[in-house]
Amino acid sequence: MDIEKLEKIAESEPDFRMKQVKKAVFHDLIADWIEATTLPKSLRERLEKEAPLEFSAEVFPSKDGRTVKARIRLEDGLLVETVLMKHTDKRNTICVSSQVGCLLGCEFCKTGRGGFKRNLTAMEIVEQVLFFARHLKDKDEKITNVVFMGMGEPFLNWENLKRAIEILNDDNCFGIGARKISVSTSGITEGIEKLAREFPQVNLAISLHAPDEKLRGKLMPVNKKYPLEKVLRAVDEYIKNTNRKVMFEYVMIKDVNDSEEQAKELVKLLRRPLYMINLIAYNPTGRFKASPPEKIKKFKAILEKAGIFTTQRYRFGNDIEAACGQLASQK
Numbered sequence: 373m374d375i376e377k378l379e380k381i382a383e384s385e386p387d388f389r390m391k392q393v394k395k396a397v398f399h400d401l402i403a404d405w406i407e408a409t410t411l412p413k414s415l416r417e418r419l420e421k422e423a424p425l426e427f428s429a430e431v432f433p434s435k436d437g438r439t440v441k442a443r444i445r446l447e448d449g450l451l452v453e454t455v456l457m458k459h460t461d462k463r464n465t466i467c468v469s470s471q472v473g474c475l476l477g478c479e480f481c482k483t484g485r486g487g488f489k490r491n492l493t494a495m496e497i498v499e500q501v502l503f504f505a506r507h508l509k510d511k512d513e514k515i516t517n518v519v520f521m522g523m524g525e526p527f528l529n530w531e532n533l534k535r536a537i538e539i540l541n542d543d544n545c546f547g548i549g550a551r552k553i554s555v556s557t558s559g560i561t562e563g564i565e566k567l568a569r570e571f572p573q574v575n576l577a578i579s580l581h582a583p584d585e586k587l588r589g590k591l592m593p594v595n596k597k598y599p600l601e602k603v604l605r606a607v608d609e610y611i612k613n614t615n616r617k618v619m620f621e622y623v624m625i626k627d628v629n630d631s632e633e634q635a636k637e638l639v640k641l642l643r644r645p646l647y648m649i650n651l652i653a654y655n656p657t658g659r660f661k662a663s664p665p666e667k668i669k670k671f672k673a674i675l676e677k678a679g680i681f682t683t684q685r686y687r688f689g690n691d692i693e694a695a696c697g698q699l700a701s702q703k
């Protein structure tokens with residue numbers, strides 16, 4: 373599907389048409405132009421020919437039915453993966469990708485190991501949400517949250533990220549509130565600044581994964597250009613300007629970053645107002661092992677005892693390689 377063509381086609385039509393087209397696609401979630409009964413037949417036929425609404429995608433449901441991964445084929449044949457997570461409290465979260473591959477090559481992440489292909493356009497980002505919105509419509513359900521935690525570094529694709537957030541937000545399109553949208557970054561400070569300026573209500577998550585520069589540098593090459601210290605300064609500035617909470621993501625890797633000493637170092641670093649920690653079970657990608665549950669428990673207890681709000685992420689979709697860090701652009 374190529375929604376960009378829509379805008380071109382709508383240009384030659386009266387102004388209100390684009391609104392009708394958007395409503396049909398993003399709000400009514402039509403899968404065929406025939407359903408867009410507000411549009412004249414000639415326009416529907418032209419749209420059907422020039423901007424068909426079908427997706428080329430494969431779908432992989434997890435055994436427990438709570439996670440579905442979609443592998444969408446883009447116009448140029450590249451593949452992008454998107455994940456739907458169904459929470460027990462009726463929330464339906466879509467984890468979207470912002471790039472095909474990633475330039476940053478974190479040691480624990482499969483996306484990073486496959487190399488970088490290209491940025492996604494705003495529409496290609498939005499299409500991932502559209503895909504699952506239609507999927508849920510059949511079950512009378514809706515998307516409630518969108519997280520930019522799929523493939524790629526969102527802040528290295530700022531213009532398209534920005535446009536995509538605007539479309540997700542737009543009441544004529546999806547109408548998803550900014551507070552229901554989260555962006556995760558490996559610590560690109562310019563992006564953190566721009567997010568505070570342009571979308572202060574969108575949630576920010578920071579991939580931390582280590583309590584010191586040396587280890588973070590080993591796990592995340594991006595730490596050279598954006599060291600811990602610089603990232604935390606940007607976060608403080610972000611909080612000063614937005615007064616919003618910030619979530620620090622920390623993947624628990626066995627015997628690498630999960631010791632009691634490291635938990636105490638983390639306390640020193642992150643015991644500050646509006647800082648929260650989300651401990652993530654490491655999803656196997658070949659290189660490391662996951663911390664055992666009892667070690668995660670101990671680690672969490674140290675953080676909590678120090679008064680840091682700490683959560684543990686439910687592991688979605690491990691069996692279909694749809695968990696954090698397991699998305700890739702190749703089969």
Ligand code: SAH
Pocket residue numbers: 480481482520521522523524525526556557558578579621623652653654655656657696697698
């Ligand atoms: N590039 C951005 C957003 C995508 S990654 C970022 O790094 O923040 C989304 C989250 O999954 C990040 O916190 C990332 O560190 C984490 N992740 C990567 N590989 C993982 C793995 N193997 N197991 C668990 N989480 C992983």
Ligand code: SF4
Pocket residue numbers: 474475476477478481482483484485522523524525558579697
């Ligand atoms: Fe890129 Fe994020 Fe994976 Fe690191 S964790 S390689 S920044 S997608």
